[in-house]
Amino acid sequence: MTAGWGAGEDAGPPAGDHRTAEAAVPPGRDAAAEPGEAAGVVPAAVPSRSGRRRVWAMRALKALGVVVLAPFVLTLVYWVVPPVSTLMLARWVTFQPVTRDWVSFDEIAPAAVRAVVVSEDARLCLHYGVDTVEFDKVVDAYMDGRRTRGASTIPMQVAKNLFLWPGRDVIRKGLEIPLALWIDLVLPKRRIVEIYMNIAEWGPDGEFGIQAGAERAFGKDAAKLTARQGALMAAVLPNPIRRDAGKPSRTVSSRAATVASLAARSGGTLGCLFPDG
DSSP states (O other): OHHHHHHHHHHOSOTTOOHHHHHTSOTTOOTTOOHHHHTTOOOOOOOOHHHHHHHHHHHHHHHHHHHHHHHHHHHHHTTTSOOOOHHHHHHHHTTOOOBOOOOOGGGSOHHHHHHHHHHHOTTGGGSSSSOHHHHHHHHHHHHTTOOOOOOOOHHHHHHHHHHSOSSOOHHHHHHHHHHHHHHHHHSOHHHHHHHHHHHSBOSTTSBBSHHHHHHHHHSSOGGGOOHHHHHHHHHTTTOTTTOOSSSOOHHHHHHHHHHHHHHHTOGGGGTTTOTTO
16 A cells, blocks of 8 residues: 555646646636746737837838938939939830930030030039029019029039929929039039930930930931030920920020020130130
8 A cells, every 4th residue: 555655646646636737827817828828928019009100100201211311322323323314214104215325525515515504504613503693583583573484503403303303393492402502512513514414305205315316306426516506405405395406496596596606605604614615
């Protein structure tokens, strides 16, 4: 009997005795709890509605930060990488043709560069992205109720074409000005003009850049444009969809004559582009 009882002690409590099993369950804990809970694993807390809102707000702020900073970072990249404009991207997305053959500053006829610059931003070498002199004239004309073409400099147009949208709304202008100042700060004037001459729209069928525009209008490279042809190319820039440098209207021809005269007299005023005059 004694030996049998010893064996029974080693085997555990007698059958039907549940006292030990009950004692294994801590007070206040359901015996039928999940295995993870019994092992001491605490379930992950479900975030509250306000917590979820904060998470989404942080994500939105981060996304906004990327959008705001992207143009400033891309401008540095565009020092060496040929950029594309938002209009070009829009045409690609909508499966419309885009023709653009990038040419360097030195591969464009100087007469054409002079014509475009005096037509679009004659004080390019005198300002830092925003022409305050012309801007004041526009404000005065607006206050007097007179029509004005605007005071967009070439850096401002580059900012618009690369990072913004077309139109003349105040919001876009507000974004355009700091971008133009940044572009003028980090890029040389020659590079800014080179970019502009390669992203400006120069035809109704997706022609972008001076090379594509010259081939469409005159069947020649941008390097071979004459002073008259360069002036015609500049004269159509306000509306290259309706105006044709190859078949100029009387208005375009008259404007081109004015531009050619201004370009011929530009001389040292464009020293930032042509140091030798």
